[in-house]
Amino acid sequence: MEGKKTVRAAERALDILLCFIQKPELSLTEIARLTQLNKSTVYRLLATLEEKGFLSRDPDTEKYRLGFRIWELSAHLSRSDDPAVLFLPGMERLRDQIEETVSLYVRDGAERVRVQAVESLQAIRRVAPVGARMPLAVGAAGKVLVAFAAPSIRDGILSDPQWPENVDPGQYTEQLREIRKQGYATSVEEREAGTSAVAVPIFGQKGEVVAALAVSGPVGRLTEERMKEVVPHVLEAAERMKKMLN
Incomplete structure:
Protein backbone atom coordinates (compact mmCIF):
# COMPACT_ATOMS: atom_id res chain seq x y z
CA MET A 1 0.00 0.00 0.00
CA GLU A 2 2.82 2.36 0.90
CA GLY A 3 4.44 1.71 -2.45
CA LYS A 4 1.25 2.67 -4.28
CA LYS A 5 1.02 5.90 -2.27
CA THR A 6 4.58 6.77 -3.22
CA VAL A 7 3.90 6.17 -6.93
CA ARG A 8 0.74 8.27 -6.79
CA ALA A 9 2.62 11.12 -5.12
CA ALA A 10 5.28 10.94 -7.84
CA GLU A 11 2.62 11.04 -10.56
CA ARG A 12 1.03 14.10 -8.99
CA ALA A 13 4.37 15.87 -8.66
CA LEU A 14 5.16 15.17 -12.32
CA ASP A 15 1.69 16.38 -13.34
CA ILE A 16 2.48 19.66 -11.58
CA LEU A 17 5.77 20.05 -13.43
CA LEU A 18 4.04 19.35 -16.75
CA CYS A 19 1.66 22.25 -16.10
CA PHE A 20 4.54 24.61 -16.84
CA ILE A 21 4.51 23.54 -20.48
CA GLN A 22 1.42 25.73 -20.83
CA LYS A 23 2.65 28.82 -18.92
CA PRO A 24 6.02 29.82 -17.45
CA GLU A 25 4.45 31.08 -14.22
CA LEU A 26 1.49 29.63 -12.34
CA SER A 27 -0.30 30.28 -9.06
CA LEU A 28 -1.34 27.60 -6.60
CA THR A 29 -4.97 28.06 -7.71
CA GLU A 30 -4.06 27.66 -11.38
CA ILE A 31 -2.04 24.51 -10.69
CA ALA A 32 -4.87 23.01 -8.63
CA ARG A 33 -7.27 23.67 -11.50
CA LEU A 34 -4.97 22.22 -14.15
CA THR A 35 -4.17 19.08 -12.15
CA GLN A 36 -7.70 18.75 -10.71
CA LEU A 37 -6.22 18.27 -7.24
CA ASN A 38 -7.32 20.02 -4.07
CA LYS A 39 -5.26 23.00 -2.95
CA SER A 40 -3.96 21.39 0.23
CA THR A 41 -2.47 18.49 -1.74
CA VAL A 42 -0.99 20.84 -4.33
CA TYR A 43 0.46 23.07 -1.61
CA ARG A 44 2.32 20.16 0.00
CA LEU A 45 3.69 18.96 -3.32
CA LEU A 46 4.73 22.48 -4.31
CA ALA A 47 6.59 22.88 -1.02
CA THR A 48 8.53 19.66 -1.69
CA LEU A 49 9.33 20.60 -5.28
CA GLU A 50 10.46 24.05 -4.18
CA GLU A 51 12.64 22.61 -1.41
CA LYS A 52 14.33 20.28 -3.91
CA GLY A 53 14.93 23.10 -6.38
CA PHE A 54 12.57 21.90 -9.11
CA LEU A 55 10.36 24.96 -8.63
CA SER A 56 10.92 28.47 -7.34
CA ARG A 57 8.33 30.87 -5.94
CA ASP A 58 8.21 34.62 -6.47
CA PRO A 59 7.59 36.16 -3.01
CA ASP A 60 5.85 39.18 -4.52
CA THR A 61 3.39 37.45 -6.86
CA GLU A 62 3.25 34.08 -5.02
CA LYS A 63 3.57 32.42 -8.43
CA TYR A 64 5.78 29.43 -9.20
CA ARG A 65 8.19 28.81 -12.06
CA LEU A 66 10.62 26.04 -12.98
CA GLY A 67 13.69 25.98 -10.75
CA PHE A 68 17.40 25.52 -11.31
CA ARG A 69 17.29 21.71 -10.89
CA ILE A 70 15.30 21.43 -14.13
CA TRP A 71 18.04 23.23 -16.02
CA GLU A 72 20.70 21.11 -14.36
CA LEU A 73 18.96 17.98 -15.56
CA SER A 74 18.51 19.32 -19.09
CA ALA A 75 22.23 20.17 -19.23
CA HIS A 76 22.98 16.46 -18.85
CA LEU A 77 20.82 15.28 -21.73
CA SER A 78 22.75 13.08 -24.13
CA ARG A 79 24.08 15.34 -26.86
CA SER A 80 24.90 12.46 -29.18
CA ASP A 81 21.34 11.33 -29.85
CA ASP A 82 19.15 14.32 -28.94
CA PRO A 83 17.71 15.60 -32.25
CA ALA A 84 16.88 18.99 -30.74
CA VAL A 85 20.57 19.58 -30.04
CA LEU A 86 22.13 17.57 -32.84
CA PHE A 87 20.17 19.19 -35.66
CA LEU A 88 20.18 22.80 -34.41
CA PRO A 89 23.16 24.00 -36.51
CA GLY A 90 21.60 22.50 -39.65
CA MET A 91 18.29 24.16 -38.83
CA GLU A 92 19.99 27.53 -38.45
CA ARG A 93 21.73 27.02 -41.78
CA LEU A 94 18.41 26.18 -43.45
CA ARG A 95 16.74 29.22 -41.87
CA ASP A 96 19.45 31.46 -43.27
CA GLN A 97 18.98 29.90 -46.73
CA ILE A 98 15.22 30.28 -47.01
CA GLU A 99 14.59 33.07 -44.47
CA GLU A 100 11.61 31.38 -42.82
CA THR A 101 11.00 29.69 -39.46
CA VAL A 102 12.35 26.13 -39.22
CA SER A 103 10.91 23.62 -36.74
CA LEU A 104 11.66 20.06 -35.69
CA TYR A 105 8.84 17.72 -34.64
CA VAL A 106 8.74 14.24 -33.16
CA ARG A 107 5.74 11.98 -32.71
CA ASP A 108 4.54 11.22 -29.19
CA GLY A 109 1.61 8.82 -29.35
CA ALA A 110 -1.22 10.46 -31.26
CA GLU A 111 0.39 13.92 -31.10
CA ARG A 112 3.41 15.71 -32.45
CA VAL A 113 5.71 17.81 -30.30
CA ARG A 114 7.88 20.70 -31.45
CA VAL A 115 11.25 19.92 -29.88
CA GLN A 116 13.30 22.63 -31.58
CA ALA A 117 12.68 25.82 -33.55
CA PRO A 135 -2.51 16.95 -33.52
CA LEU A 136 -1.16 14.64 -36.20
CA ALA A 137 -4.27 14.93 -38.35
CA VAL A 138 -3.55 18.43 -39.64
CA GLY A 139 -0.43 20.28 -40.70
CA ALA A 140 2.47 19.29 -42.94
CA ALA A 141 4.70 17.98 -40.15
CA GLY A 142 1.94 15.85 -38.64
CA LYS A 143 1.16 14.22 -41.95
CA VAL A 144 4.84 13.50 -42.62
CA LEU A 145 5.21 11.75 -39.25
CA VAL A 146 2.20 9.55 -40.01
CA ALA A 147 2.93 8.96 -43.71
CA PHE A 148 6.42 7.60 -43.12
CA ALA A 149 5.69 5.71 -39.89
CA ALA A 150 5.63 1.92 -39.84
CA PRO A 151 2.32 0.56 -41.20
CA SER A 152 1.30 -0.81 -37.78
CA ILE A 153 1.83 2.59 -36.16
CA ARG A 154 0.01 4.33 -38.99
CA ASP A 155 -2.97 1.99 -38.71
CA GLY A 156 -3.10 2.50 -34.94
CA ILE A 157 -3.19 6.28 -35.34
CA LEU A 158 -5.94 6.17 -37.96
CA SER A 159 -8.08 3.82 -35.86
CA ASP A 160 -7.65 5.82 -32.65
CA PRO A 161 -11.07 6.68 -31.09
CA GLN A 162 -9.77 10.21 -30.53
CA TRP A 163 -9.31 10.79 -34.27
CA PRO A 164 -10.94 14.16 -35.17
CA GLU A 165 -14.44 13.70 -36.58
CA ASN A 166 -13.92 16.51 -39.10
CA VAL A 167 -10.97 14.71 -40.76
CA ASP A 168 -12.08 11.97 -43.12
CA PRO A 169 -9.78 8.92 -42.66
CA GLY A 170 -10.20 7.90 -46.30
CA GLN A 171 -9.17 11.27 -47.71
CA TYR A 172 -6.37 11.50 -45.16
CA THR A 173 -5.06 8.06 -46.17
CA GLU A 174 -5.02 9.18 -49.81
CA GLN A 175 -3.02 12.27 -48.80
CA LEU A 176 -0.53 10.03 -47.02
CA GLU A 189 -3.96 27.28 -43.13
CA GLU A 190 -4.78 23.75 -41.97
CA ARG A 191 -3.96 24.21 -38.31
CA GLU A 192 -3.48 27.95 -38.01
CA ALA A 193 -5.02 30.78 -40.03
CA GLY A 194 -2.55 32.78 -42.10
CA THR A 195 0.21 30.16 -41.98
CA SER A 196 1.50 27.68 -44.52
CA ALA A 197 4.16 25.01 -44.11
CA VAL A 198 6.22 22.39 -45.89
CA ALA A 199 7.74 19.38 -44.11
CA VAL A 200 9.99 16.43 -44.91
CA PRO A 201 10.97 13.32 -42.93
CA ILE A 202 14.33 12.80 -41.29
CA PHE A 203 15.17 9.11 -41.43
CA GLY A 204 17.38 7.09 -39.12
CA GLN A 205 20.06 4.72 -40.32
CA LYS A 206 17.58 1.82 -40.32
CA GLY A 207 15.05 3.69 -42.43
CA GLU A 208 12.74 4.68 -39.58
CA VAL A 209 11.39 8.23 -39.41
CA VAL A 210 12.87 9.96 -36.37
CA ALA A 211 11.53 13.48 -36.88
CA ALA A 212 9.87 15.89 -39.27
CA LEU A 213 11.73 18.97 -40.46
CA ALA A 214 9.31 21.80 -41.26
CA VAL A 215 9.44 25.29 -42.69
CA SER A 216 6.55 27.64 -41.92
CA GLY A 217 5.64 31.24 -42.61
CA PRO A 218 2.89 33.68 -43.58
CA VAL A 219 0.74 32.48 -46.48
CA GLY A 220 1.41 35.70 -48.36
CA ARG A 221 5.12 34.96 -48.43
CA LEU A 222 5.30 31.16 -48.21
CA THR A 223 3.03 30.57 -51.20
CA GLU A 224 2.54 27.20 -52.89
CA GLU A 225 5.01 28.26 -55.57
CA ARG A 226 7.55 29.32 -52.96
CA MET A 227 7.11 26.04 -51.07
CA LYS A 228 8.00 24.11 -54.22
CA GLU A 229 11.16 26.23 -54.50
CA VAL A 230 12.29 25.51 -50.94
CA VAL A 231 11.52 21.76 -50.95
CA PRO A 232 14.96 20.80 -52.42
CA HIS A 233 16.71 22.81 -49.69
CA VAL A 234 14.65 21.16 -46.94
CA LEU A 235 15.23 17.68 -48.37
CA GLU A 236 18.95 18.35 -48.61
CA ALA A 237 19.04 19.53 -44.98
CA ALA A 238 17.16 16.41 -43.87
CA GLU A 239 19.64 14.19 -45.71
CA ARG A 240 22.56 15.92 -43.98
CA MET A 241 20.85 15.40 -40.63
CA LYS A 242 20.34 11.71 -41.37
CA LYS A 243 24.09 11.32 -41.88
CA MET A 244 24.70 12.82 -38.43
CA LEU A 245 22.82 10.00 -36.71
CA ASN A 246 24.83 7.09 -35.39
Whole structure:
Protein backbone atom coordinates (compact mmCIF):
# COMPACT_ATOMS: atom_id res chain seq x y z
CA MET A 1 0.00 0.00 0.00
CA GLU A 2 2.82 2.36 0.90
CA GLY A 3 4.44 1.71 -2.45
CA LYS A 4 1.25 2.67 -4.28
CA LYS A 5 1.02 5.90 -2.27
CA THR A 6 4.58 6.77 -3.22
CA VAL A 7 3.90 6.17 -6.93
CA ARG A 8 0.74 8.27 -6.79
CA ALA A 9 2.62 11.12 -5.12
CA ALA A 10 5.28 10.94 -7.84
CA GLU A 11 2.62 11.04 -10.56
CA ARG A 12 1.03 14.10 -8.99
CA ALA A 13 4.37 15.87 -8.66
CA LEU A 14 5.16 15.17 -12.32
CA ASP A 15 1.69 16.38 -13.34
CA ILE A 16 2.48 19.66 -11.58
CA LEU A 17 5.77 20.05 -13.43
CA LEU A 18 4.04 19.35 -16.75
CA CYS A 19 1.66 22.25 -16.10
CA PHE A 20 4.54 24.61 -16.84
CA ILE A 21 4.51 23.54 -20.48
CA GLN A 22 1.42 25.73 -20.83
CA LYS A 23 2.65 28.82 -18.92
CA PRO A 24 6.02 29.82 -17.45
CA GLU A 25 4.45 31.08 -14.22
CA LEU A 26 1.49 29.63 -12.34
CA SER A 27 -0.30 30.28 -9.06
CA LEU A 28 -1.34 27.60 -6.60
CA THR A 29 -4.97 28.06 -7.71
CA GLU A 30 -4.06 27.66 -11.38
CA ILE A 31 -2.04 24.51 -10.69
CA ALA A 32 -4.87 23.01 -8.63
CA ARG A 33 -7.27 23.67 -11.50
CA LEU A 34 -4.97 22.22 -14.15
CA THR A 35 -4.17 19.08 -12.15
CA GLN A 36 -7.70 18.75 -10.71
CA LEU A 37 -6.22 18.27 -7.24
CA ASN A 38 -7.32 20.02 -4.07
CA LYS A 39 -5.26 23.00 -2.95
CA SER A 40 -3.96 21.39 0.23
CA THR A 41 -2.47 18.49 -1.74
CA VAL A 42 -0.99 20.84 -4.33
CA TYR A 43 0.46 23.07 -1.61
CA ARG A 44 2.32 20.16 0.00
CA LEU A 45 3.69 18.96 -3.32
CA LEU A 46 4.73 22.48 -4.31
CA ALA A 47 6.59 22.88 -1.02
CA THR A 48 8.53 19.66 -1.69
CA LEU A 49 9.33 20.60 -5.28
CA GLU A 50 10.46 24.05 -4.18
CA GLU A 51 12.64 22.61 -1.41
CA LYS A 52 14.33 20.28 -3.91
CA GLY A 53 14.93 23.10 -6.38
CA PHE A 54 12.57 21.90 -9.11
CA LEU A 55 10.36 24.96 -8.63
CA SER A 56 10.92 28.47 -7.34
CA ARG A 57 8.33 30.87 -5.94
CA ASP A 58 8.21 34.62 -6.47
CA PRO A 59 7.59 36.16 -3.01
CA ASP A 60 5.85 39.18 -4.52
CA THR A 61 3.39 37.45 -6.86
CA GLU A 62 3.25 34.08 -5.02
CA LYS A 63 3.57 32.42 -8.43
CA TYR A 64 5.78 29.43 -9.20
CA ARG A 65 8.19 28.81 -12.06
CA LEU A 66 10.62 26.04 -12.98
CA GLY A 67 13.69 25.98 -10.75
CA PHE A 68 17.40 25.52 -11.31
CA ARG A 69 17.29 21.71 -10.89
CA ILE A 70 15.30 21.43 -14.13
CA TRP A 71 18.04 23.23 -16.02
CA GLU A 72 20.70 21.11 -14.36
CA LEU A 73 18.96 17.98 -15.56
CA SER A 74 18.51 19.32 -19.09
CA ALA A 75 22.23 20.17 -19.23
CA HIS A 76 22.98 16.46 -18.85
CA LEU A 77 20.82 15.28 -21.73
CA SER A 78 22.75 13.08 -24.13
CA ARG A 79 24.08 15.34 -26.86
CA SER A 80 24.90 12.46 -29.18
CA ASP A 81 21.34 11.33 -29.85
CA ASP A 82 19.15 14.32 -28.94
CA PRO A 83 17.71 15.60 -32.25
CA ALA A 84 16.88 18.99 -30.74
CA VAL A 85 20.57 19.58 -30.04
CA LEU A 86 22.13 17.57 -32.84
CA PHE A 87 20.17 19.19 -35.66
CA LEU A 88 20.18 22.80 -34.41
CA PRO A 89 23.16 24.00 -36.51
CA GLY A 90 21.60 22.50 -39.65
CA MET A 91 18.29 24.16 -38.83
CA GLU A 92 19.99 27.53 -38.45
CA ARG A 93 21.73 27.02 -41.78
CA LEU A 94 18.41 26.18 -43.45
CA ARG A 95 16.74 29.22 -41.87
CA ASP A 96 19.45 31.46 -43.27
CA GLN A 97 18.98 29.90 -46.73
CA ILE A 98 15.22 30.28 -47.01
CA GLU A 99 14.59 33.07 -44.47
CA GLU A 100 11.61 31.38 -42.82
CA THR A 101 11.00 29.69 -39.46
CA VAL A 102 12.35 26.13 -39.22
CA SER A 103 10.91 23.62 -36.74
CA LEU A 104 11.66 20.06 -35.69
CA TYR A 105 8.84 17.72 -34.64
CA VAL A 106 8.74 14.24 -33.16
CA ARG A 107 5.74 11.98 -32.71
CA ASP A 108 4.54 11.22 -29.19
CA GLY A 109 1.61 8.82 -29.35
CA ALA A 110 -1.22 10.46 -31.26
CA GLU A 111 0.39 13.92 -31.10
CA ARG A 112 3.41 15.71 -32.45
CA VAL A 113 5.71 17.81 -30.30
CA ARG A 114 7.88 20.70 -31.45
CA VAL A 115 11.25 19.92 -29.88
CA GLN A 116 13.30 22.63 -31.58
CA ALA A 117 12.68 25.82 -33.55
CA VAL A 118 14.74 28.51 -35.26
CA GLU A 119 12.65 31.57 -35.98
CA SER A 120 12.85 33.65 -39.13
CA LEU A 121 14.71 36.94 -38.84
CA GLN A 122 12.06 38.75 -40.88
CA ALA A 123 9.82 41.31 -39.18
CA ILE A 124 6.68 39.30 -39.92
CA ARG A 125 7.43 35.72 -38.97
CA ARG A 126 6.00 32.50 -37.67
CA VAL A 127 6.61 32.30 -33.91
CA ALA A 128 7.17 28.67 -32.95
CA PRO A 129 7.17 27.85 -29.22
CA VAL A 130 9.25 24.80 -28.33
CA GLY A 131 7.36 22.14 -26.40
CA ALA A 132 4.02 22.81 -28.09
CA ARG A 133 1.86 19.74 -28.70
CA MET A 134 -0.29 19.51 -31.81
CA PRO A 135 -2.51 16.95 -33.52
CA LEU A 136 -1.16 14.64 -36.20
CA ALA A 137 -4.27 14.93 -38.35
CA VAL A 138 -3.55 18.43 -39.64
CA GLY A 139 -0.43 20.28 -40.70
CA ALA A 140 2.47 19.29 -42.94
CA ALA A 141 4.70 17.98 -40.15
CA GLY A 142 1.94 15.85 -38.64
CA LYS A 143 1.16 14.22 -41.95
CA VAL A 144 4.84 13.50 -42.62
CA LEU A 145 5.21 11.75 -39.25
CA VAL A 146 2.20 9.55 -40.01
CA ALA A 147 2.93 8.96 -43.71
CA PHE A 148 6.42 7.60 -43.12
CA ALA A 149 5.69 5.71 -39.89
CA ALA A 150 5.63 1.92 -39.84
CA PRO A 151 2.32 0.56 -41.20
CA SER A 152 1.30 -0.81 -37.78
CA ILE A 153 1.83 2.59 -36.16
CA ARG A 154 0.01 4.33 -38.99
CA ASP A 155 -2.97 1.99 -38.71
CA GLY A 156 -3.10 2.50 -34.94
CA ILE A 157 -3.19 6.28 -35.34
CA LEU A 158 -5.94 6.17 -37.96
CA SER A 159 -8.08 3.82 -35.86
CA ASP A 160 -7.65 5.82 -32.65
CA PRO A 161 -11.07 6.68 -31.09
CA GLN A 162 -9.77 10.21 -30.53
CA TRP A 163 -9.31 10.79 -34.27
CA PRO A 164 -10.94 14.16 -35.17
CA GLU A 165 -14.44 13.70 -36.58
CA ASN A 166 -13.92 16.51 -39.10
CA VAL A 167 -10.97 14.71 -40.76
CA ASP A 168 -12.08 11.97 -43.12
CA PRO A 169 -9.78 8.92 -42.66
CA GLY A 170 -10.20 7.90 -46.30
CA GLN A 171 -9.17 11.27 -47.71
CA TYR A 172 -6.37 11.50 -45.16
CA THR A 173 -5.06 8.06 -46.17
CA GLU A 174 -5.02 9.18 -49.81
CA GLN A 175 -3.02 12.27 -48.80
CA LEU A 176 -0.53 10.03 -47.02
CA ARG A 177 -0.01 7.96 -50.18
CA GLU A 178 0.75 11.11 -52.17
CA ILE A 179 3.13 12.34 -49.47
CA ARG A 180 5.06 9.07 -49.49
CA LYS A 181 5.22 9.25 -53.29
CA GLN A 182 6.56 12.81 -53.48
CA GLY A 183 8.65 12.70 -50.29
CA TYR A 184 7.23 15.78 -48.57
CA ALA A 185 4.00 17.40 -47.36
CA THR A 186 2.57 20.90 -47.56
CA SER A 187 -0.28 22.62 -45.75
CA VAL A 188 -2.03 25.96 -46.13
CA GLU A 189 -3.96 27.28 -43.13
CA GLU A 190 -4.78 23.75 -41.97
CA ARG A 191 -3.96 24.21 -38.31
CA GLU A 192 -3.48 27.95 -38.01
CA ALA A 193 -5.02 30.78 -40.03
CA GLY A 194 -2.55 32.78 -42.10
CA THR A 195 0.21 30.16 -41.98
CA SER A 196 1.50 27.68 -44.52
CA ALA A 197 4.16 25.01 -44.11
CA VAL A 198 6.22 22.39 -45.89
CA ALA A 199 7.74 19.38 -44.11
CA VAL A 200 9.99 16.43 -44.91
CA PRO A 201 10.97 13.32 -42.93
CA ILE A 202 14.33 12.80 -41.29
CA PHE A 203 15.17 9.11 -41.43
CA GLY A 204 17.38 7.09 -39.12
CA GLN A 205 20.06 4.72 -40.32
CA LYS A 206 17.58 1.82 -40.32
CA GLY A 207 15.05 3.69 -42.43
CA GLU A 208 12.74 4.68 -39.58
CA VAL A 209 11.39 8.23 -39.41
CA VAL A 210 12.87 9.96 -36.37
CA ALA A 211 11.53 13.48 -36.88
CA ALA A 212 9.87 15.89 -39.27
CA LEU A 213 11.73 18.97 -40.46
CA ALA A 214 9.31 21.80 -41.26
CA VAL A 215 9.44 25.29 -42.69
CA SER A 216 6.55 27.64 -41.92
CA GLY A 217 5.64 31.24 -42.61
CA PRO A 218 2.89 33.68 -43.58
CA VAL A 219 0.74 32.48 -46.48
CA GLY A 220 1.41 35.70 -48.36
CA ARG A 221 5.12 34.96 -48.43
CA LEU A 222 5.30 31.16 -48.21
CA THR A 223 3.03 30.57 -51.20
CA GLU A 224 2.54 27.20 -52.89
CA GLU A 225 5.01 28.26 -55.57
CA ARG A 226 7.55 29.32 -52.96
CA MET A 227 7.11 26.04 -51.07
CA LYS A 228 8.00 24.11 -54.22
CA GLU A 229 11.16 26.23 -54.50
CA VAL A 230 12.29 25.51 -50.94
CA VAL A 231 11.52 21.76 -50.95
CA PRO A 232 14.96 20.80 -52.42
CA HIS A 233 16.71 22.81 -49.69
CA VAL A 234 14.65 21.16 -46.94
CA LEU A 235 15.23 17.68 -48.37
CA GLU A 236 18.95 18.35 -48.61
CA ALA A 237 19.04 19.53 -44.98
CA ALA A 238 17.16 16.41 -43.87
CA GLU A 239 19.64 14.19 -45.71
CA ARG A 240 22.56 15.92 -43.98
CA MET A 241 20.85 15.40 -40.63
CA LYS A 242 20.34 11.71 -41.37
CA LYS A 243 24.09 11.32 -41.88
CA MET A 244 24.70 12.82 -38.43
CA LEU A 245 22.82 10.00 -36.71
CA ASN A 246 24.83 7.09 -35.39
